Amino acid sequence: xxxxxxxxxxxxxxxxLARLMRDQLKLSIACALCFIVALVALPLLNYFQPxxxxxxxxxxxxxxxxxxxxxxxFVWIISFVFIKRSIALEVAEAQAATKDGAKR
Amino acid sequence: xxxxxxxxxxxxxxxxxxxxxxxxxxxxxxxxxMGFWSAGKSKNAGDFFVAGRSVSVxxxxxAISGEYLSAASFMGVAGMVMATGYDALWYPVCYACGxxxxxxxxxxxxxxxxxxxxxxxxxxxxxxxxxxxxAVCFVLxxxxxxxxxxxxxxxTTLAYIFPGLPYWAGVVVVxxxxxxxxxxxxxxxxxxxxxxxxxxxxxxITVPIFxxxxxxxxxxxxxxANKTAFETAASxxxxxxxxxxxxxxxxxxxxxxxxxxxxxKAVDASIAxxxxxxxxxALEANKKPFSLLYTYSLIIALxxxxxxxxxxLVRFYTNPDGVAxxxxxxxxxxxxxxxxxxxxxxxxxGRSLTPELYxxxxxKGTDKVVLELPTLLAGxxxxxxxxxxxxxxxxxxxxxxxxxxxGLLVSMTGALAHDVYGRMLKPDSTPEQRxxxxxxxxxxxxxxxxxxxxQVEALEINFMVGQAFAIAAASYxxxxxxxxxxxxxxxxxxxxxxxxxxxxxxLAITMTSISDVAAAGAKKITDVAQLAAFWxxxxxxxxxxxxxxxxxxxRILCEQPAIWAVPLSITLMIVVSKxxxxxxxxxxxxxxxxxxxxxALGLKQEYIKEHEGLSH
Numbered sequence: 113x114x115x116x117x118x119x120x121x122x123x124x125x126x127x128x129l130a131r132l133m134r135d136q137l138k139l140s141i142a143c144a145l146c147f148i149v150a151l152v153a154l155p156l157l158n159y160f161q162p163x164x165x166x167x168x169x170x171x172x173x174x175x176x177x178x179x180x181x182x183x184x185x186f187v188w189i190i191s192f193v194f195i196k197r198s199i200a201l202e203v204a205e206a207q208a209a210t211k212d213g214a215k216r
Numbered sequence: 217x218x219x220x221x222x223x224x225x226x227x228x229x230x231x232x233x234x235x236x237x238x239x240x241x242x243x244x245x246x247x248x249x250m251g252f253w254s255a256g257k258s259k260n261a262g263d264f265f266v267a268g269r270s271v272s273v274x275x276x277x278x279a280i281s282g283e284y285l286s287a288a289s290f291m292g293v294a295g296m297v298m299a300t301g302y303d304a305l306w307y308p309v310c311y312a313c314g315x316x317x318x319x320x321x322x323x324x325x326x327x328x329x330x331x332x333x334x335x336x337x338x339x340x341x342x343x344x345x346x347x348x349x350x351a352v353c354f355v356l357x358x359x360x361x362x363x364x365x366x367x368x369x370x371x372t373t374l375a376y377i378f379p380g381l382p383y384w385a386g387v388v389v390v391x392x393x394x395x396x397x398x399x400x401x402x403x404x405x406x407x408x409x410x411x412x413x414x415x416x417x418x419x420x421i422t423v424p425i426f427x428x429x430x431x432x433x434x435x436x437x438x439x440x441a442n443k444t445a446f447e448t449a450a451s452x453x454x455x456x457x458x459x460x461x462x463x464x465x466x467x468x469x470x471x472x473x474x475x476x477x478x479x480x481k482a483v484d485a486s487i488a489x490x491x492x493x494x495x496x497x498a499l500e501a502n503k504k505p506f507s508l509l510y511t512y513s514l515i516i517a518l519x520x521x522x523x524x525x526x527x528x529l530v531r532f533y534t535n536p537d538g539v540a541x542x543x544x545x546x547x548x549x550x551x552x553x554x555x556x557x558x559x560x561x562x563x564x565x566g567r568s569l570t571p572e573l574y575x576x577x578x579x580k581g582t583d584k585v586v587l588e589l590p591t592l593l594a595g596x597x598x599x600x601x602x603x604x605x606x607x608x609x610x611x612x613x614x615x616x617x618x619x620x621x622x623g624l625l626v627s628m629t630g631a632l633a634h635d636v637y638g639r640m641l642k643p644d645s646t647p648e649q650r651x652x653x654x655x656x657x658x659x660x661x662x663x664x665x666x667x668x669x670x671q672v673e674a675l676e677i678n679f680m681v682g683q684a685f686a687i688a689a690a691s692y693x694x695x696x697x698x699x700x701x702x703x704x705x706x707x708x709x710x711x712x713x714x715x716x717x718x719x720x721x722x723l724a725i726t727m728t729s730i731s732d733v734a735a736a737g738a739k740k741i742t743d744v745a746q747l748a749a750f751w752x753x754x755x756x757x758x759x760x761x762x763x764x765x766x767x768x769x770x771r772i773l774c775e776q777p778a779i780w781a782v783p784l785s786i787t788l789m790i791v792v793s794k795x796x797x798x799x800x801x802x803x804x805x806x807x808x809x810x811x812x813x814x815x816a817l818g819l820k821q822e823y824i825k826e827h828e829g830l831s832h
Contacts, residue, residue: 129805132812137701140320147316151519155511158474159504166444166473168451171436173444173472179305180560184553187313191546194320199539202814209813 128209135201143194150186154178236377239607243416243614244393247409251397254405273540277547279407282414282615283623284311284528284548285555287369288681290417290616293556295583296478297563298573301471303478303511304563308556310515312549314522317693319545322523325700325811327541334529334692335635341699342707343801345639350711352635354718358688359527359628360668365680366624367391367669369617376584377610387669390614394622395662398629399655406622413615414551420612421558424590424605428565431596432457438564445469458568465574471567475507479514482506482764482771489765499768509779510772517778521685524692527620527627537815562586583677587613625661633657683725690781691718698789700811703804709793717785724774724781731760 158165158175165175172180289311296304329337334355339348367387374386398406429435433456440451441458470476483503490496522528535541566573566585569592573582587609593602633654638645645653672680691714698705698713734757741747751758764771773780793800801807 126805129809129812133701133808136812144317144320147313151313151515152512155474155508155515159508162473163446166446168440171434171440171451173439175474176302176305176439176472179302179309181557183309184312184557187316188546188550188553191316191319191549195542195546198324198542202539206814 132205135205136198139194139197139201143190146190147187150183233603233606235603235607236610237607239611240377240614243611243618244389246412247397247615247618248393250409250412251400251405254401254408273535273543273547275407275411276535276540276544277551278411278414280410280528280544280548281551281555282410282412282417282619284552284620285414285417285616286620286681287366287373287613287617288677289556289559290421290613291369291373291583291586292677292681293559294562294566294586295581297560298566298585299466299563299582300478301466301476302474303476305560306511306514307518308559310518311522312553312556314519315545315549315552317519317523318528319542319549322529322696322700323541323545324539326529326696327535327537328813328815329811335631337699338695338710339639341801341807342705342710344707347707347711348635348639350715352631354691354714355631355635356628358525358684358692359624359631360665361687362525362527362681362684363621363624363628363665364668364672365677365684366617366621367665368672368677368680369613370621371669371673372583373587373610373613373617376587383673384670387666390618390621391662391666391669394618394625395658398622398625398662399658406626409622410619413619416615417612417619418551418555420608420615421555421562421586424609425558425561425565427601427605428589428593429561431593431598432565432569435561435564438568439472441568442468442472444472456568459571461567461571462574465567465571475504475511479507479510482510482768482775485771486765486768502768506769506772509769510776513772513776513779516782517682517686517689517776520689520693520778520782521687524688524696525684527623529692529696539815559586562589565589621665625658625665628661629654629658632661683722683729686721686725686776686778686781687718689778690721690785691715694782694785694789698786702793703808704793704797704800705789706793706796706799708796708799709789709791712792713785713787713789716788717781720784721777721781724777727760728764728771728775731757731764734758735761 154175166173168174169177289308293304293308296307326337329340335348335351338351339345367390370390371383371386374389375381375383397409401408433453437453437456440453441456443449443451465471466477480503483499483506487496487499487503490499535544562585563582566582566589570585570588573585573588575581587606590605590609591602593599593605596602633650633656637653637657638650642649694717695710695714699710734754738747738750741750
């Protein structure tokens with residue numbers, strides 16, 4: 113998409129900015145929550161269910177396997193989903209804004 | 217390199233394993249060579265400060281990763297896993313995951329704003345030259361804090377590779393090489409070098425461990441050689457070799473399970489000093505909850521600290537646009553995630569095969585397990601293989617502190633040349649003058665770093681890195697996060713939060729380090745009368761030490777301040793901004809729009825317009 117020569121008035125409204133920030137923040141917070149829940153839950157599980165977390169899985173303890181190996185792919189998945197959605201969101205916003213501008 | 221140093225170097229070379237010497241020297245020469253090569257390609261100020269804003273996603277992701285994986289990651293993480301076990305796994309995980317925070321909340325908007333440096337952003341967002349000065353001071357402050365451990369890593373590694381070479385020689389050699397590179401090629405030159413060094417580090421950490429594991433047994437087998445508290449015997453396959461652990465090493469059950477030595481240190485010290493069995497029992501009951509608290513505070517410090525390190529942030533400006541900035545962060549997470557799986561493997565296998573390292577401390581102890589482990593193969597009829605592999609890990613260690621230091625040097629030089637010279641001292645300077653200023657600033661900062669690096673031989677690498685992270689977490693992270701997402705933020709609010717959080721975290725950490733340094737000194741004294749005299753000479757450290765023993769919770773909160781310092785900083789920002797609401801910049805809507813609107817809308821404006829002079 114090429115940059116328009118003059119920016120449409122619609123995007124200078126407070127409503128547009130508020131919607132823009134709200135949509136992006138909503139997506140960011142949703143992704144952050146997945147990640148924060150895992151970061152908060154793992155120490156809690158270690159704390160309250162030590163025997164369960166100490167069971168052997170492929171030679172590791174369950175807790176070691178999660179923190180030392182599985183955590184990395186988990187974060188990659190979150191970031192992959194975020195990037196895809198976030199870029200799609202930007203494209204949609206840009207299209208909506210230029211359409212609004214054309215209507216006026 | 218000066219002549220006496222060179223001759224000393226050559227004399228030492230004869231005594232060293234030729235493979236180690238060749239690999240280390242090759243790393244240095246390739247780094248210098250790439251610096252000269254890229255010098256021809258870096259022409260204007262934009263190339264030097266932000267690599268012409270045209271670094272592709274692949275290069276930039278490799279370069280950020282190369283910059284990020286420091287000596288602490290390459291050697292320190294393995295050493296800590298070996299020394300303290302499970303709890304140390306939080307370090308690599310949070311180092312890697314802190315990037316997610318960057319990606320979700322900061323990367324895109326920051327790039328879209330189009331500033332050169334963090335101080336540019338600070339001034340641009342709040343229209344306040346004063347705030348630029350405050351931000352410059354913080355960039356330099358955190359930068360030097362993080363530089364010192366890198367320098368220490370350089371000094372100790374070189375002294376390890378070439379026994380007999382003094383500590384300062386390593387600091388000078390590495391400092392001089394990187395300073396030369398930065399002043400020759402600036403950001404553009406360093407991007408190339410760092411990208412190369414990322415791949416070198418990944419190669420150096422993976423290849424030796426794969427070879428080693430295929431000979432001495434795999435990661436999971438060595439983990440299973442440690443029995444948990446719920447098992448009666450270890451379940452490792454019979455062919456896994458394990459040497460007897462010295463008395464200083466943590467026991468299996470402690471090492472493999474969460475809430476071990478790392479997090480219970482403070483309470484353990486109090487229990488040891490408790491006068492009555494009842495008092496001991498009461499403290500024992502607190503042990504686990506306090507460990508949990510320590511773990512959470514550590515997580516917050518590492519995750520938020522990663523998102524706030526200035527030398528990482530400055531790289532986002534080298535992306536062509538906000539979408540590229542986001543894609544870059546995604547790749548960085550994959551690249552450093554792949555890397556961080558491996559250092560703990562060295563720690564685990566090192567616990568089985570090189571337990572003698574537990575008896576020494578710091579650079580001579582578990583910290584060098586990455587360098588030490590490949591040499592074991594020599595004892596298993598693979599002498600040549602062992603030499604080649606330890607040569608490779610040494611090259612990786614070199615790449616580690618060289619690339620992180622070059623990143624720090626670029627960001628600090630940028631702050632000095634662009635913000636101090638270009639904006640404060642000589643606002644009407646021409647691009648040529650600013651380019652010359654960049655080169656001079658690189659030399660000045662490089663020299664100061666070398667001098668500082670020579671002073672810190674006695675301090676621990678991981679400890680210094682932890683301090684830098686905690687301070688960044690309580691100052692820069694809240695500043696960036698709140699500035700990007702809250703339009704009601706004012707300059708006094710931002711400054712109060714950043715300084716309040718950063719300074720209180722610094723004070724808390726300094727209090728623990730004063731008593732720790734004194735305690736380390738006291739440990740060396742065996743004579744009772746001398747010991748009493750020593751403590752008399754250090755009254756502050758003594759009273760601090762007594763206070764920690766009496767209040768282990770206070771000790772934990774001061775050692776890991778992030779859990780209260782980050783909320784403190786954010787609260788200060790909100791309260792002070794509300795009180796000074798009249799000072800919200802008048803064109804705040806436009807600023808927010810630039811931060812958040814998709815670039816396709818054509819709002820993108822480079823904050824610094826190189827070709828239009830510096831009037832705005």
